[in-house]
Amino acid sequence: MDKLKKVLSGQDGHDDDINILQVANEASSLGWGTRVKGFIACFILGTVCSVLGVCMLWFPRIGLALFAVFYTLGNFASLTSTMFLMGPLKQLKKMCEKTRALASAIMLTCLALTLCAAFWWKNNGLALLFCILQFLAFAWYGLSYIPFARDAVIKMFSMCLK
Numbered sequence: 001m002d003k004l005k006k007v008l009s010g011q012d013g014h015d016d017d018i019n020i021l022q023v024a025n026e027a028s029s030l031g032w033g034t035r036v037k038g039f040i041a042c043f044i045l046g047t048v049c050s051v052l053g054v055c056m057l058w059f060p061r062i063g064l065a066l067f068a069v070f071y072t073l074g075n076f077a078s079l080t081s082t083m084f085l086m087g088p089l090k091q092l093k094k095m096c097e098k099t100r101a102l103a104s105a106i107m108l109t110c111l112a113l114t115l116c117a118a119f120w121w122k123n124n125g126l127a128l129l130f131c132i133l134q135f136l137a138f139a140w141y142g143l144s145y146i147p148f149a150r151d152a153v154i155k156m157f158s159m160c161l162k
Helices: 002-008 020-027 032-056 063-086 088-095 101-120 124-143 149-161
Strands: none
Touching: 032 063, 063 088, 063 101, 063 124, 101 124, 124 149
16 A cells, blocks of 8 residues: 555655655655545535536537536636646646657647637637537546556557448
8 A cells, every 4th residue: 555655655665866856745745644635625526517517518508618627627626636646746747758748738729729719709609619529628638547548548449440
């Protein structure tokens, strides 16, 4: 159990590349119990926001915009929840790794563009499109943490297309 705590909190034994940001991160880091509570709270908040967003779809005229906003807030809260487990610095480093950089960039861009489409451009069709892209990018990003999952998905789709 201690090994799992160390790996998830970013203390996996690689002390050779410590810099000033990591020292500051460790000095202000939360205890394991607090991290788990923060993860659970953010994950539940994200799930509630996403479900609430789906319920907002049936509101006349403003339903799609409300869906886009709540769905985006839910995805952001879910992404933030994993930062509690790993720590923000390690999460950002993992998001910028070669295997996740494109999915991370698309996901964060779609988060911003969804809110722009809902509030600034007031285009519900674009907001819905960006929500779909958010979902796909978030799924692809999540699959990058499971060994060989992306390869399996690509193989499955290639078999379906034959």
